[in-house]
Amino acid sequence: MEKYDPRIDAYIEKAADFAKPVLIHLRHLMHAAAPQITETIKWGMPFFDYKGPVCNMASFKQHCAFGFWKATSLNDPHGLINAGEAAMGSFGRLTSLVDLPSDEILIDFIEQAVKLNEAGVKGNVKKSPGAPKPEIPMPDYFAKVLSQEPKALATFEDFSASHKREYLEWITEAKTEATREKRMATAIEWLNEGKSRNWKYK
Incomplete structure (x- = not known):
């Protein structure tokens, strides 16, 4: 090669x-x-x-x-x-x-x-489960957007902790304000449709 x-x-x-x-x-x-x-x-x-x-x-x-x-x-x-x-x-x-x-x-x-x-490690090695991930607090800017979308808010509140975390991680890890705004708009659209963050992969 x-x-x-x-x-x-x-x-x-x-x-x-x-x-x-x-x-x-x-x-x-x-x-x-x-x-x-x-x-x-x-x-x-x-x-x-x-x-x-x-x-x-x-x-x-x-x-x-x-x-x-x-x-x-x-x-x-x-x-x-x-x-x-x-x-x-x-x-x-x-x-x-x-x-x-x-x-x-x-x-x-x-x-x-x-x-x-x-090191010659073969395939994927399963790691022992670590400590649970810390909870991600709801950022004020996303809470404000959700408060204006009752259906999306209801969907979000009904989600499991892991599904909530997927959305919060995605939004809070945006590197620019423009990306964050885009992700929040997409999140609201999907939540209004009852979709989880990773619905495309289900």
């Missing part, structure tokens, strides 16, 4: 316009975090390998996906990895760079994944 595979250049070139910045950014991060990584194509998708698969990415008509081969073995203190949703990658449906975790977090994941392969 080569450090840079021209087939991945061609793959990115053929991707939808929204996907290109995401794919280019992920590819750059891979090599910045782990210069020993090589590229290849498997099952029609770009793969990044070092002593075995590290991760892969894919582009579809309306979203991208990016996943770590041993995702459940990674230390994920922020709870960003969507374990058990391999078809959507490790971070769900990606439609722009704002859907990705920060570069710092991604680089940490990449370095961890490389070390797992160096």
Whole structure:
């Protein structure tokens, strides 16, 4: 395998316009975090390998996906990895760079994944359950929006703690005010339809 595979250049070139910045950014991060990584194509998708698969990415008509081969073995203190949703990658449906975790977090994941392969860890290793995640307080700005939408508020209040947490994490982790506003508008739309945050993956 080569450090840079021209087939991945061609793959990115053929991707939808929204996907290109995401794919280019992920590819750059891979090599910045782990210069020993090589590229290849498997099952029609770009793969990044070092002593075995590290991760892969894919582009579809309306979203991208990016996943770590041993995702459940990674230390994920922020709870960003969507374990058990391999078809959507490790971070769900990606439609722009704002859907990705920060570069710092991604680089940490990449370095961890490389070390797992160096250590010869096979497959996903189940980690013992840790302490329960702390409760996320309802931010004032989302409470204000919900108070103006009785149906959405009723749906939210009827949700389990885990479903509430999914929405609150998604909204509070927005990196810009514009992204936060967009996510709140989407949340209200989905809540009015009785949908959980991850309804698309159910």
